[in-house]
Amino acid sequence: MKNHTLTHLKELESESIFVLREVAAQFEKPALLFSGGKDSIVCFHLARKAFAPSKFPFPLLHVDTGHNFEETITFRDELAKKYGAQLIVGSVQQSIDEGKAIEERGFSASRNVLQTVTLLETIEKYKLDACIGGARRDEEKARAKERFFSHRDEFVQWDPKNQRPELWNLFNGRKHVGEHFRVFPISNWTEMDVWQYILQENIEIPSIYFTHERECFLRDGVIYAHSHVIPLKPNEKVEKMQVRFRTIGDISCTGAVLSKATTLEEIVEEVASTRVTERGSRIDDKRSEAAMEDRKKAGYF
Amino acid sequence: MTEFSTAGYLTMDLLRFTTAGSVDDGKSTLIGRLLYDSKSIFEDQYEAIRATSEKRGEEYVNLALLTDGLRAEREQGITIDVAYRYFATPKRKFIIADTPGHIQYTRNMVTGASTANAAIILIDARKGLIEQTMRHTYIASLLRIPHVIVCVNKMDLVDFKEDVFEKIKNDYTAFANKLEISDVYFLPISALKGDNVVDPSKNMDWYKGNTLMYLLENIKIENDINHSDARFPVQYVIRPMSNEHHDYRGYAGRIAGGVFKKGDAVTVLPSGHTSKIKSIDLLDNSLEEAFAPMSVTLTLENEIDISRGDMIVKTDNQPIVTQDIEVMICWLADKQLQANGKYALKHTSKDVRCIVKDIQYKVNINTLEKIEDDKNINLNDIARISFKTTAPITIDKYSRNRNTGSIILIDEATNVTVGAGMII
Ligand SMILES: Nc1nc2c(ncn2[C@@H]2O[C@H](COP(=O)(O)OP(=O)(O)O)[C@@H](O)[C@H]2O)c(=O)[nH]1
Ligand SMILES: [Mg+2]
Numbered sequence: 149m150k151n152h153t154l155t156h157l158k159e160l161e162s163e164s165i166f167v168l169r170e171v172a173a174q175f176e177k178p179a180l181l182f183s184g185g186k187d188s189i190v191c192f193h194l195a196r197k198a199f200a201p202s203k204f205p206f207p208l209l210h211v212d213t214g215h216n217f218e219e220t221i222t223f224r225d226e227l228a229k230k231y232g233a234q235l236i237v238g239s240v241q242q243s244i245d246e247g248k249a250i251e252e253r254g255f256s257a258s259r260n261v262l263q264t265v266t267l268l269e270t271i272e273k274y275k276l277d278a279c280i281g282g283a284r285r286d287e288e289k290a291r292a293k294e295r296f297f298s299h300r301d302e303f304v305q306w307d308p309k310n311q312r313p314e315l316w317n318l319f320n321g322r323k324h325v326g327e328h329f330r331v332f333p334i335s336n337w338t339e340m341d342v343w344q345y346i347l348q349e350n351i352e353i354p355s356i357y358f359t360h361e362r363e364c365f366l367r368d369g370v371i372y373a374h375s376h377v378i379p380l381k382p383n384e385k386v387e388k389m390q391v392r393f394r395t396i397g398d399i400s401c402t403g404a405v406l407s408k409a410t411t412l413e414e415i416v417e418e419v420a421s422t423r424v425t426e427r428g429s430r431i432d433d434k435r436s437e438a439a440m441e442d443r444k445k446a447g448y449f
Numbered sequence: 450m451t452e453f454s455t456a457g458y459l460t461m462d463l464l465r466f467t468t469a470g471s472v473d474d475g476k477s478t479l480i481g482r483l484l485y486d487s488k489s490i491f492e493d494q495y496e497a498i499r500a501t502s503e504k505r506g507e508e509y510v511n512l513a514l515l516t517d518g519l520r521a522e523r524e525q526g527i528t529i530d531v532a533y534r535y536f537a538t539p540k541r542k543f544i545i546a547d548t549p550g551h552i553q554y555t556r557n558m559v560t561g562a563s564t565a566n567a568a569i570i571l572i573d574a575r576k577g578l579i580e581q582t583m584r585h586t587y588i589a590s591l592l593r594i595p596h597v598i599v600c601v602n603k604m605d606l607v608d609f610k611e612d613v614f615e616k617i618k619n620d621y622t623a624f625a626n627k628l629e630i631s632d633v634y635f636l637p638i639s640a641l642k643g644d645n646v647v648d649p650s651k652n653m654d655w656y657k658g659n660t661l662m663y664l665l666e667n668i669k670i671e672n673d674i675n676h677s678d679a680r681f682p683v684q685y686v687i688r689p690m691s692n693e694h695h696d697y698r699g700y701a702g703r704i705a706g707g708v709f710k711k712g713d714a715v716t717v718l719p720s721g722h723t724s725k726i727k728s729i730d731l732l733d734n735s736l737e738e739a740f741a742p743m744s745v746t747l748t749l750e751n752e753i754d755i756s757r758g759d760m761i762v763k764t765d766n767q768p769i770v771t772q773d774i775e776v777m778i779c780w781l782a783d784k785q786l787q788a789n790g791k792y793a794l795k796h797t798s799k800d801v802r803c804i805v806k807d808i809q810y811k812v813n814i815n816t817l818e819k820i821e822d823d824k825n826i827n828l829n830d831i832a833r834i835s836f837k838t839t840a841p842i843t844i845d846k847y848s849r850n851r852n853t854g855s856i857i858l859i860d861e862a863t864n865v866t867v868g869a870g871m872i873i
Contacts, residue, residue: 151671152671152674152676152708152740152741153462153670153671154462154463154742154743155460155461155462155463156461156462156463156537156541156542157461158743159462159463159742160463161744162703162742162743162744163742163744165703165744166684166703166744169684169685169701169702169744170684172685173684173685173757173798196732197731197732198701198744199685199687199701200687200730200731200732200733200746201687201689201691201693201694201697201699202687202688202689202691202694203689203691285533285535286534286535289515289532292532292533292534293530293531293532293533308530309530311530312865312866313556313557313559313560313781313866313869314560314866315559315560315563315564315855315857315866315869316563316564316851316852316855316857317564317703317852318795318796318855318856318857320795320857320859320864320866322793322859322864323864324864335533336533336535336544338535338537338542340537341542422491
């Protein structure tokens with residue numbers, strides 16, 4: 149008899165495709181949160197698989213902090229164009245200009261928290277009832293408690309102590325008017341799974357995931373890309389370094405790592421031998437022990 | 450993750466397991482130990498819990514802090530909700546559902562158990578079998594978790610004595626024989642000190658069995674999925690309506706059981722229309738055969754009316770189409786189940802409504818006795834109930850297929866999931 153077991157990557161893929169199809173079936177107007185980072189790129193790829201040969205079924209929603217790496221934006225635009233996906237951009241700058249969000253001050257000011265304001269506004273404007281995100285449970289301890297279908301009340305809050313039980317593959321997406329859902333198809337993937345899948349499927353990713361020379365500086369043990377977004381302190385000096393990014397977010401809170409990896413294989417090797425979590429280079433999580441839980445309760449991704 | 454081999458990932462499979470045990474039996478410590486000894490903990494994670502342990506004046510680095518993720522959990526030192534954890538060895542990737550043990554969290558345990566291949570049941574060596582052990586074992590049996598691993602923990606506190614372990618093993622076996630559990634393993638461990646978790650114990654020469662990690666890596670899981678009854682619940686109909694794919698009509702879904710091949714004669718339920726499988730598609734690939742739990746798109750030779758909620762099955766092996774079901778329900782909501790109440794019901798990709806016809810009995814989950822004179826079904830109760838549905842559903846017994854034999858009930862006013870059911 150033939151062996152009818154799937155490899156772990158195939159099983160994860162199958163589960164994620166199942167979740168994406170449930171979204172299409174259960175919601176009126178879903179969108180895929182697209183940051184240009186590897187997790188959202190994997191979600192994009194999975195959604196293409198889930199609905200082929202139909203064209204890409206959801207609009208891509210990018211919450212643009214205005215502090216992005218140029219490479220990410222170029223990548224985003226080309227991807228949307230190539231696959232005929234509609235692109236919705238919510239601008240944090242605009243939220244600030246309209247006085248709905250207030251810019252942080254100081255050396256470690258970031259627009260990360262402000263993203264929530266813009267996201268919620270965009271959801272309302274386009275009447276989105278589900279936002280698909282690439283968050284993974286292995287990323288962070290509050291996320292370890294997330295459901296695939298995560299219910300948000302009309303104030304878009306996450307109530308971690310009172311989540312709907314999620315059993316078998318029976319996802320309950322029922323909601324009242326004004327409420328919506330966050331859906332996380334790759335909940336069960338780890339950083340390693342994502343990289344292996346990108347390698348296995350030969351998925352295109354932005355160039356800054358590979359090693360390159362960049363002007364950087366060191367602060368509190370984190371390597372930052374030098375840009376107009378982060379003002380230098382007097383003692384900090386800019387040097388050319390050979391780096392790549394492990395995650396891609398807003399410039400002000402994404403740390404780089406020293407790396408020689410030029411191919412996907414080399415990235416996988418590197419991830420396999422790394423001793424720090426990828427969010428260890430995310431400054432936004434370090435603000436307090438419950439930083440992520442608090443942001444999520446307020447409606448963050 | 451230094452031990453991780455990047456070459457092996459194409460052949461690794463996936464094991465999902467859940468942990469059960471009462472408060473303080475050492476679940477979180479055990480999971481922390483598995484993660485730590487398999488080198489799945491990163492330096493920054495370790496540093497964070499080390500600092501917290503120190504701040505609290507604890508003697509050891511408290512590995513339990515790795516899994517207790519919510520603020521309230523860390524403050525109260527308890528596990529409230531299911532937390533999912535991940536680790537991999539060169540052989541397998543593991544998904545752990547760490548569930549709380551208190552009776553008021555039975556619903557979380559049921560949630561964690563619903564997708565598990567294996568359950569680790571912890572018993573405190575000093576206490577032996579207690580009510581909770583019975584309850585957790587009953588739930589594992591009810592949810593048909595294929596493999597049960599009983600870990601007698603805190604062996605260090607009973608001087609690693611063999612007779613303590615043997616007694617617990619015998620007591621447990623006597624109890625489990627009354628239940629539907631086929632594959633049981635027993636291990637004496639110390640989660641805190643690490644004995645028999647990843648490394649064999651130096652303190653228990655008398656134990657000749659495997660370590661927990663060895664078991665997890667080697668338990669056979671091929672047969673955990675039903676490979677004999679081909680079932681395909683249609684999730685979504687794919688109609689590109691483009692020039693290139695003008696007539697394409699594909700049925701998207703995840704195979705819920707068995708194997709489908711190109712050319713197979715199939716029947717669509719509940720309508721009963723028949724056809725043949727024309728192709729099995731996934732993006733640019735066309736497959737000769739596909740099996741559970743693959744997500745694919747089927748196309749059929751004939752044009753028949755098929756929509757979400759229908760099930761495609763092989764003509765020579767059909768499930769039951771019915772409006773009357775008998776179910777073991779685990780009640781998940783604070784509000785009681787309403788006798789004669791109406792609920793929304795989800796079964797595979799099908800949404801119907803149902804009415805409670807009869808509450809037959811409630812189970813005392815600590816003693817397994819049937820309670821026939823109390824029909825109040827409250828949070829965490831388990832009961833046998835008959836329902837009538839507003840439209841036919843296509844079912845198998847849960848014992849035969851967890852996907853086509855499970856349902857959830859939803860309160861139509863609040864939209865909350867209130868019941869989890871296994872079809873008998
Ligand atoms: N001596 C000893 N103590 C243990 C062992 N396993 C866990 N503990 C302790 O038992 C207490 C409860 O453990 P915890 O993992 O939080 O239990 P949980 O409530 O089941 O998650 C903690 O103080 C642990 O350090 C063991 O094998 N030996
Ligand atoms: Mg615990």
